[in-house]
Amino acid sequence: MTSPDLVDSAAQAAASAERPGLLRQLSRNPSVVFGTVVLLVMVVLGLLAPALDTLDPAGIDPAWRNKRPGTEHTITLPSGQELEYVHRMGTDSLGRDLYSRVLYGARISLVVGLAVAVISIAVGLVIGLLAGYVRWLDGVAMRVMDGLMAIPGILLAIGLVSLWGAGLATVIIAIAVPEIPRVVRLVRSIVLSIREEPYVEAAISVGTPLVPILYRHVLPNTIAPLLVQGTYVCASAILVEAILSFLGVGIPPETPTWGNIMAEGRVLFQVFPHNILFPGVFLALTILAVNLLGDGLRDTLDPRMAKRF
Amino acid sequence: MADSVTTADGKADRPVLEIDDLTIRLPKGADREHAIENVSISVRKREIVCLVGESGSGKSVSAFSVMGLLPSRDMAPVGGAIRLEGENLLEVDEARLRELRGARMSMIFQEPMTALNPTMTCGAQIEEVLTTHTDYGPEERQRRILGILEQVHLPDPPRMAASYPHQLSGGQRQRIMIAMALVLEPVLLIADEPTTALDVTTQAQILKLIKEIQETHDTAVLFITHDFGVVADIADRVAVMQWGKVVEEGTAEEVLQRPSHPYTRMLIGAVPSFTPRQRPRDPAAMVVLATDGLSKIYTGGGFFQKARAVHAADSVSIEIRKGETLGIVGESGSGKSTVARCIARLIDPSDGHVYLDGDDIARASTARLRQLRRRVQIVFQDPYRSLNPRRTVGASIVEGPMNYGTGAAEAMARARELMTLVRLDPGALDRYPHQFSGGQRQRICIARALAMEPDLLIADEAVSALDVSVQAQVLDLLDDIRQRLDLAMLFITHDLRVAAQVCDTVAVMHRGKVVEYGTAGEVFGDPRHDYTRSLFAAAPGRGFAFGGVAA
Numbered sequence: 001m002t003s004p005d006l007v008d009s010a011a012q013a014a015a016s017a018e019r020p021g022l023l024r025q026l027s028r029n030p031s032v033v034f035g036t037v038v039l040l041v042m043v044v045l046g047l048l049a050p051a052l053d054t055l056d057p058a059g060i061d062p063a064w065r066n067k068r069p070g071t072e073h074t075i076t077l078p079s080g081q082e083l084e085y086v087h088r089m090g091t092d093s094l095g096r097d098l099y100s101r102v103l104y105g106a107r108i109s110l111v112v113g114l115a116v117a118v119i120s121i122a123v124g125l126v127i128g129l130l131a132g133y134v135r136w137l138d139g140v141a142m143r144v145m146d147g148l149m150a151i152p153g154i155l156l157a158i159g160l161v162s163l164w165g166a167g168l169a170t171v172i173i174a175i176a177v178p179e180i181p182r183v184v185r186l187v188r189s190i191v192l193s194i195r196e197e198p199y200v201e202a203a204i205s206v207g208t209p210l211v212p213i214l215y216r217h218v219l220p221n222t223i224a225p226l227l228v229q230g231t232y233v234c235a236s237a238i239l240v241e242a243i244l245s246f247l248g249v250g251i252p253p254e255t256p257t258w259g260n261i262m263a264e265g266r267v268l269f270q271v272f273p274h275n276i277l278f279p280g281v282f283l284a285l286t287i288l289a290v291n292l293l294g295d296g297l298r299d300t301l302d303p304r305m306a307k308r309f
Numbered sequence: 310m311a312d313s314v315t316t317a318d319g320k321a322d323r324p325v326l327e328i329d330d331l332t333i334r335l336p337k338g339a340d341r342e343h344a345i346e347n348v349s350i351s352v353r354k355r356e357i358v359c360l361v362g363e364s365g366s367g368k369s370v371s372a373f374s375v376m377g378l379l380p381s382r383d384m385a386p387v388g389g390a391i392r393l394e395g396e397n398l399l400e401v402d403e404a405r406l407r408e409l410r411g412a413r414m415s416m417i418f419q420e421p422m423t424a425l426n427p428t429m430t431c432g433a434q435i436e437e438v439l440t441t442h443t444d445y446g447p448e449e450r451q452r453r454i455l456g457i458l459e460q461v462h463l464p465d466p467p468r469m470a471a472s473y474p475h476q477l478s479g480g481q482r483q484r485i486m487i488a489m490a491l492v493l494e495p496v497l498l499i500a501d502e503p504t505t506a507l508d509v510t511t512q513a514q515i516l517k518l519i520k521e522i523q524e525t526h527d528t529a530v531l532f533i534t535h536d537f538g539v540v541a542d543i544a545d546r547v548a549v550m551q552w553g554k555v556v557e558e559g560t561a562e563e564v565l566q567r568p569s570h571p572y573t574r575m576l577i578g579a580v581p582s583f584t585p586r587q588r589p590r591d592p593a594a595m596v597v598l599a600t601d602g603l604s605k606i607y608t609g610g611g612f613f614q615k616a617r618a619v620h621a622a623d624s625v626s627i628e629i630r631k632g633e634t635l636g637i638v639g640e641s642g643s644g645k646s647t648v649a650r651c652i653a654r655l656i657d658p659s660d661g662h663v664y665l666d667g668d669d670i671a672r673a674s675t676a677r678l679r680q681l682r683r684r685v686q687i688v689f690q691d692p693y694r695s696l697n698p699r700r701t702v703g704a705s706i707v708e709g710p711m712n713y714g715t716g717a718a719e720a721m722a723r724a725r726e727l728m729t730l731v732r733l734d735p736g737a738l739d740r741y742p743h744q745f746s747g748g749q750r751q752r753i754c755i756a757r758a759l760a761m762e763p764d765l766l767i768a769d770e771a772v773s774a775l776d777v778s779v780q781a782q783v784l785d786l787l788d789d790i791r792q793r794l795d796l797a798m799l800f801i802t803h804d805l806r807v808a809a810q811v812c813d814t815v816a817v818m819h820r821g822k823v824v825e826y827g828t829a830g831e832v833f834g835d836p837r838h839d840y841t842r843s844l845f846a847a848a849p850g851r852g853f854a855f856g857g858v859a860a
Contacts, residue, residue: 059366198690198695201689202705202754202757203697206686206711208708208712209712212712221701237471
C-alpha cells in the first residue's frame with residue numbers, strides 16, 4: 001500500500017475551466033439577454049401601469065371614439081378635475097385610451113403565460129416521473145395523455161369556457177390542460193433513459209427507496225429540459241389566450257387583454273389599423289422574447305443540442 | 310526521398326504512408342497543448358504497423374489526421390507532413406482528399422453497428438463507394454460487390470448484400486466494413502480498434518481475415534489497438550504512444566520481447582498472465598453464496614406476435630465461500646451478467662434458488678429484500694455512468710449507509726476511511742465524479758459498495774472499460790480488499806487473462822448454461838469442454854508470454 005493518489009491537478013483545472021458559472025454563461029448568450037430584457041420591460045410596464053400616465057382602461061368616452069394616435073383632448077376625471085391628455089396610441093371604437101389598455105393588457109398576458117407554464121409543468125412532471133418509473137402505471141397514464149392530445153387545444157378551451165363561463169381561471173386551466181401531455185411525454189422519455197443508468201441501479205442496490213431515487217437521481221436530470229419546455233409553453237399560452245379573447249370565448253371583453261383589444265379593433269381594421277397594430281406589436285415582441293429566452297437557455301444548459309445546429 | 314530505391318521485383322520501396330514529424334494542436338483549455346507531437350510513423354507495402362497506447366495517448370488522432378477526418382476547427386496540424394505514396398495530404402484540397410478516401414486509403418472503425426447506415430442494405434452501402442469513385446456499370450458493380458463479400462468469407466453473398474446491418478451479427482458487420490474498405494483495393498487500410506467491440510472468438514476470426522486480405526492485396530495496414538495480445542498476433546512493426554509522443558518503435562519482436570522504454574515495459578508488464586495464480590483454498594470456509602438451478606427466462610412477443618422465450622440463464626448452480634473469488638467467464642450474450650443481476654436481485658429470477666448465507670433470497674419480498682440488499686453489493690462496468698454526475702462522490706458513498714439509518718457524521722467518517730482503503734485522498738469526498746479519471750471512479754464505486762459492509766461483492770466487468778495499467782491497479786486493489794475483509798467475490802468478465810489473475814474457481818458460461826466449472830488451475834490447465842477450448846484458442850496473444858517483463 002502506497003500513499004493515497006491525489007486527484008490529478010490537470011483534471012481539476014479542466015473541470016473548473018469548463019464551468020465558469022451558469023449565470024455568467026447565460027449573460028454571454030445574446031438570445032438570453034435580449035429575451036430577459038424585453039420580458040423585464042413588459043413586466044415593469046404591466047406592474048407600473050397605473051403610474052405610467054394611464055387612464056382607466058375600461059373608461060368609455062363616446063365622444064372621442066376612433067381617434068388616431070397622438071390626438072390631444074381635455075378630459076374630465078370622475079373627481080371633476082380637468083386634464084389635458086394625449087392619446088399616445090389613439091382610442092378604440094368605444095373611446096377607451098389604447099395606450100392604457102395595452103399596458104394593463106400586459107398583466108393578463110404575462111399572468112396567463114406564467115400560470116399555464118407552472119401548472120402544466122408541475123402536473124406533467126409528477127405524471128411523467130411516475131409513468132416513466134412505475135411500469136404498470138406507464139400504459140394507463142400514457143394512453144390517457146394520448147387521448148388528451150387527440151383533442152384540439154382551442155376546442156377544449158372553447159368547451160370549458162362555455163361550460164364554466166369566461167374568466168381568468170377558466171382560461172388558464174383551459175390552456176394548461178392540453179399542454180400537459182407534451183410535458184408528460186418529455187419527462188417520461190428522460191426518466192426512461194435515466195432509469196437504465198448504472199448509477200440508478202447502484203442506488204437501488206444500496207437500498208434507496210423509490211421516492212428518494214426519483215428525487216435524488218432522476219428529477220435533477222429533468223430540470224434543464226423542463227425549463228426550456230416551460231418557456232415554449234409560456235409563449236404558446238400567451239398566444240392561445242390572445243386567440244381565445246380574439247374569438248370572444250376568453251376573458252370578458254371589458255377586461256383589457258391584447259387579444260380582446262385586437263378583437264375590438266378587427267371591425268374597423270382597414271380604417272383604423274392602430275387598434276390592432278399596437279397590441280399586435282406588444283404580443284409579437286413578448287412571444288419573440290420568450291422564445292429567444294427558451295432557445296438561449298437550451299443552448300446554454302445543453303451544449304450538445306446547440307452544437308447540432 | 311525523391312530517388313526511391315527499386316528492389317529486385319521492380320516494386321518501389323518507398324513507404325505507402327509516411328507520417329513525418331507531425332504535430333497537432335489541441336483547442337485551448339485542453340489538458341495539454343498538442344494532441345500529438347513530432348510523431349513519425351511509416352507503413353510499407355504488405356506491412357501491418359500497430360499503433361499502441363492507452364486512452365488519450367493520441368493514437369486515434371494520428372489515424373484520423375491521415376484520413377483528414379479531424380474536426381478542423383479544434384484540431385489543426387501545426388507542423389510536419391503526412392505523405393500517402395509521396396503526396397502530402399496536409400497540402401491537398403478537400404476535393405482531392407475525397408478522391409483519395411475510399412480509393413487509395415480507407416478506414417474501418419471500432420463499432421460496426423454505428424459505422425454502417427442502418428437504413429441502407431449492406432450491398433447498397435458498398436455500391437455507394439463504387440458509384441462515387443468509379444464509372445462501372447450496374448452489372449460490374451454488382452459483380453464486384455459479390456466478389457468482395459466472397460473474399461471476406463461472408464456466407465451467401467447475395468443474401469448478405471440484401472441485408473440491413475441490424476440483421477447481421479457484430480462479426481458479420483465488421484466483415485461488411487472490411488469489404489467496403491477494400492472494394493477499391495486501397496494501398497492503405499487504417500483499422501481503429503476494429504475488434505475491441507467483438508467477442509474473443511469473433512475477434513480471432515476478424516484478425517485472421519485482416520491478415521489474409523492484407524497479404525493477398527498487398528495492403529499496408531495501420532492498426533490501432535490498446536491490446537498487446539492483438540499486437541502479438543498481428544503486428545509486423547509496433548509504435549508505442551504515450552501523451553501524444555511515440556516513445557518506442559521497432560519490429561514486433563523487438564518491442565514485445567525487449568522493450569526499452571519504461572512505459573512500454575510497464576504496459577507489457579501490466580498485461581495479466583494466462584497462468585492462473587494458485588492460492589491455497591480453505592475447504593472449511595463458510596459458503597456465502599450458492600445458487601441451485603438458477604434460471605432466467607425472458608418472454609417476448611405481445612398481442613400480435615408469437616411469444617418466444619429466451620433462456621438468458623439456464624439452471625446455473627454455483628457456490629462461493631468466504632474469502633474466495635468465483636469468476637464467470639463467457640462471451641456477450643452468454644448470460645453471465647444475467648446471473649449477477651439475479652443474485653443481486655436487480656432482476657427477478659424465473660426459477661431456482663439463490664442462497665445467501667443459507668437464506669433463499671430468490672423470491673424474497675420487497676420488504677425483506679431491503680434488508681438483503683446490503684449483504685450483496687455490485688460494482689458496474691462503466692465507471693463514467695455508475696456515479697451520479699450531479700452528486701459529490703461523498704454523497705454517493707454515504708447514500709447506502711444512510712438509507713439504513715447511519716448518521717451523517719458517522720457515515721462521512723466511514724467514507725473517509727474507505728477512501729484511504731481504496732487508495733484515494735479522503736479530502737476528495739466533496740468533489741464531483743467528472744473531476745476523477747476512470748480508474749479513480751471505479752475505486753469510488755468500490756468504496757461505495759464496501760460502505761454497505763457486504764458479504765458478497767459482485768464485480769460485473771468492473772475492469773473492462775479501463776486501460777491495461779489502470780486495470781492492473783484496480784485488480785490489485787480488489788484482491789487486497791478481498792483478502793483484508795475476507796469477502797466472497799463474484800467476478801464477471803469476458804477477459805480470460807483477468808479471470809486467470811483473480812479467480813480461485815471459474816465457471817465458463819455459453820448460451821445461458823455453465824459448460825465448465827472448476828478451480829482456476831483445472832479449467833485453465835486442462836479445459837474439458839469444446840467451447841472452453843475454442844475460447845482459450847481464440848484469446849489474442851495466446852502463445853506469447855506476457856508479464857515476464859518487470860515494470
